[in-house]
Amino acid sequence: MCWGTLGTVRPFANFHSDLDAMEIQKALEMKDAGTLVRILTNRTNTQRQEIAKAFEEMTHKDLAAALKKALSGELEVLLLELLMPPLQYEAYRLQQAMVGIGTDEETLLEILCTHSGMELQEISVAYKEIYKKDLDKELKGETSGDFYKLLVALLNKDEVPGGVRRDIEALSATLNVKKAEAGPWIDILTSRDSDHLNKVLMGLELDIGQMVDQALEKKFSGDIRLGLKVLVECIQSPECYLAKRLTATKTPILQGIMVSHSEEDLLCIRTAYLKLTGTSLYTALQKQFKGDHLQALLAICRSED
Structure with a gap:
């Protein structure tokens, strides 16, 4: 870029x-x-x-x-x-999210939800070249159930046509039963373009009389609830999701977002951060870091808002 x-x-x-x-x-x-x-x-x-x-x-x-x-x-x-070249860097971030004890589910979601299907295919190839392992198999070893199905569906995103009204009704139906099914959410939210999905989510909110994230909070639990909520946030406004993630996060995640988005949309994320917190990212960095590390982060951030 x-x-x-x-x-x-x-x-x-x-x-x-x-x-x-x-x-x-x-x-x-x-x-x-x-x-x-x-x-x-x-x-x-x-x-x-x-x-x-x-x-x-x-x-x-x-x-x-x-x-x-x-x-x-x-x-x-x-x-x-x-x-690191961009594709290698994203592969590295995915590997770091899975290495060692425990899994950083939200970093996996952040990367998979904010890249296109084509980009994710290229990242998968880079992952295989660097780590000699298939990314989807690695995900299977770290996650399970509906959450694993969601991650693999995101990894293999492929847009297929669908009717807005039909998709709204399919998602609404899952919320009208005692135990909601994740399947329709996974199928629809990972296989439509963003304009279509925004229409679906807005229509769904009108139908159910509440925000989608509130409905997900009530009907799902565990990792799949986190996964669907992050995906919905990224469909509605990826820059707002990333800005929110910058507000209460550890240094590796903050650096990950800033490096990943420095040549793409960090200006949008900065604007969203200011709106969300009332403080510019440039000022916030100065309160958290110091020395040459701070100067490097400020240079990537570029300027005050």
């Missing part, structure tokens, strides 16, 4: 990968974190890949490995994340 879209990171004018690589080499020798931050946060991912290539040709060393050696802590993690 480039400037003129809704991203905050734009192509650096008068870009020369070899000059950047030379400056980075000197900064690594001097352990000058400020220079590393200035360069790597002010280049697009495509430009960063060119810098990494130029650095390797110049030094016969891997830039990511050199950063690991020179840095530590949260700044090291953030700059390494900025170096």
Whole structure:
């Protein structure tokens, strides 16, 4: 993506990968974190890949490995994340959400609900190349039941035509029984385009006389309730969902959202954050972080609202 879209990171004018690589080499020798931050946060991912290539040709060393050696802590993690190509980065975030004890269900949902079917196919390919495992099988090992069915349906999104009224009636019917079925929700919400689904959700709210998320809260429980509620939020306003996620979240998740969306729609997320909290994201970052790590996050955020 480039400037003129809704991203905050734009192509650096008068870009020369070899000059950047030379400056980075000197900064690594001097352990000058400020220079590393200035360069790597002010280049697009495509430009960063060119810098990494130029650095390797110049030094016969891997830039990511050199950063690991020179840095530590949260700044090291953030700059390494900025170096990952977008598809690899999303695959990495999915893997991190499943690795170790426990599963970060909401990060899985965030990624699967905010990418298109085509993007998710490419992320699945990247996941297989990096981790030598099928993403859908990994999801099956971490989740179960209706929640697993929802994640796999999201992973394999494929738009099929449907009638708005028919879809409204199908979803409404699940709410009029004692034990609601998740199947129709999964089938419909993962197989229609966003305009269609927004009409369905608005029509459903008129039919049932309450907000969809309130109905889901009453009728479902556990992971499937979380999954359907996040999916509905992302259909209605992905930027509002992501802004809300930024308000009460841990550093890895905040960084994940900012890096993932820096060249796509971080401006929209910033606007939603301001509306939601009354504080700009730029100001909020200054209250939570410090030092070179803060400067890197501010550079990605780009400016005050």
